[in-house]
Amino acid sequence: MEGSIANELYSEVLQSSSVKLDGGSNAVEANDNSYENDPGDLWYDDGSSCEDSVEKLNRASDMDREWQRRRDQFHTLGYRDGLIAGKEAAAQEGFNIGFKDSVFIGYSWGRVRGMTSAMACLPSELREKLVEREEARNKFKCLHESVQSLSTTDALKLFYEDQKRKSSNQEEAEPSSTTIELDLQNPDVSVLKTYSEQLHSLLSEAPLFEETFKIN
Amino acid sequence: MDSTVDIFESSLNLEETHFKEGFDEGYGDGLISGKQEGEQVGLKTGFEVGEELGFYRGCVDVWNSAIRVDPNFVSARIQKSIKQMDDMLQKYPMSEPENESVSDIMDSLRLKFRAICASLNVKLEYSGYPRASDGGKIEF
Numbered sequence: 001m002e003g004s005i006a007n008e009l010y011s012e013v014l015q016s017s018s019v020k021l022d023g024g025s026n027a028v029e030a031n032d033n034s035y036e037n038d039p040g041d042l043w044y045d046d047g048s049s050c051e052d053s054v055e056k057l058n059r060a061s062d063m064d065r066e067w068q069r070r071r072d073q074f075h076t077l078g079y080r081d082g083l084i085a086g087k088e089a090a091a092q093e094g095f096n097i098g099f100k101d102s103v104f105i106g107y108s109w110g111r112v113r114g115m116t117s118a119m120a121c122l123p124s125e126l127r128e129k130l131v132e133r134e135e136a137r138n139k140f141k142c143l144h145e146s147v148q149s150l151s152t153t154d155a156l157k158l159f160y161e162d163q164k165r166k167s168s169n170q171e172e173a174e175p176s177s178t179t180i181e182l183d184l185q186n187p188d189v190s191v192l193k194t195y196s197e198q199l200h201s202l203l204s205e206a207p208l209f210e211e212t213f214k215i216n
Numbered sequence: 217m218d219s220t221v222d223i224f225e226s227s228l229n230l231e232e233t234h235f236k237e238g239f240d241e242g243y244g245d246g247l248i249s250g251k252q253e254g255e256q257v258g259l260k261t262g263f264e265v266g267e268e269l270g271f272y273r274g275c276v277d278v279w280n281s282a283i284r285v286d287p288n289f290v291s292a293r294i295q296k297s298i299k300q301m302d303d304m305l306q307k308y309p310m311s312e313p314e315n316e317s318v319s320d321i322m323d324s325l326r327l328k329f330r331a332i333c334a335s336l337n338v339k340l341e342y343s344g345y346p347r348a349s350d351g352g353k354i355e356f
Binding site: 067070071073074075076077078079080081082083084085086087088089090091092093094095096097098099100101102103104105106107108109110111112113114115116117118119121122126129130152155156159160163 | 230231232234235236237238239240241242243244245246247248249250251252253254255256257258259260261262263264265266267268269270271272273274275276277278279281282285286289310311313314336338339340
């Protein structure tokens with residue numbers, strides 16, 4: 001019974017203090033609490049006062065629990081605010097790091113997309129002048145088709161997978177056993193890079209193109 | 217009565233202390249998770265921006281080569297536009313996502329690209345983004 005009254009009282013205090021954390025609520029608190037801290041208070045004259053010492057013990061542990069609860073409550077409130085503030089403070093830095101890690105990879109991949117697309121749109125006589133060998137022209141066409149079948153999202157997925165593989169590569173320091181496994185996965189490592197390499201080898205077969213590539 | 221007042225003063229301070237403790241702990245965790253989350257967004261955005269720029273670069277490469285082979289491939293006006301795209305691509309600060317000029321350059325690049333394609337009468341579109349296979353939702 002004692003405990004329930006205390007809880008009732010406290011819960012009011014807690015409510016008021018969590019609603020407004022400013023000094024205003026403290027006056028209310030102080031009032032409520034001052035009753036409890038006075039052993040000769042009215043509440044304890046309700047018949048149960050003969051077990052005074054037990055009650056005091058109970059009261060002490062109630063107080064402890066209550067303090068703990070309040071500690072947790074304020075801690076949680078603070079944690080929430082701190083988490084938001086911390087996230088805001090670090091987001092841009094993280095963004096810049098991620099951006100720099102991916103922008104150049106996206107760029108070389110996009111260049112493959114751009115070159116093969118623009119090639120496909122050239123008038124055929126011009127294309128024949130640029131890439132003299134028919135076999136090479138066909139390779140350009142094939143590359144264009146496979147690149148077109150990948151959306152940006154698909155490419156992004158491939159890129160993520162590469163990144164994941166890279167980071168797990170770095171984490172696993174044991175060389176001998178793991179490298180074999182990783183080599184087995186290698187066929188699809190850096191699919192994007194493979195496209196880039198295909199383009200480069202095609203360009204090296206087309207001297208007129210290579211010139212442009214070197215200039216940039 | 218004085219002593220009770222003191223107790224409540226300390227209780228008030230305790231609340232502040234607990235709040236502060238929680239705040240500091242949260243702030244530390246926030247720095248870590250905020251950086252990670254930012255990095256994920258950065259990876260995605262960087263890749264997309266890079267791909268689009270690379271795409272334009274590749275087109276300009278091909279057009280430049282074509283012009284070198286056949287100077288009459290396009291009109292002088294379009295050649296000028298291609299040159300402008302070339303210049304913009306070269307000055308685009310790719311490793312500075314916070315640079316204020318980036319969105320302006322990207323907008324001009326898109327406009328020029330569309331204008332050139334229209335003049336060349338080719339249906340060349342930057343076809344990257346739209347054909348996402350799964351609504352664009354990707355998680356690491």
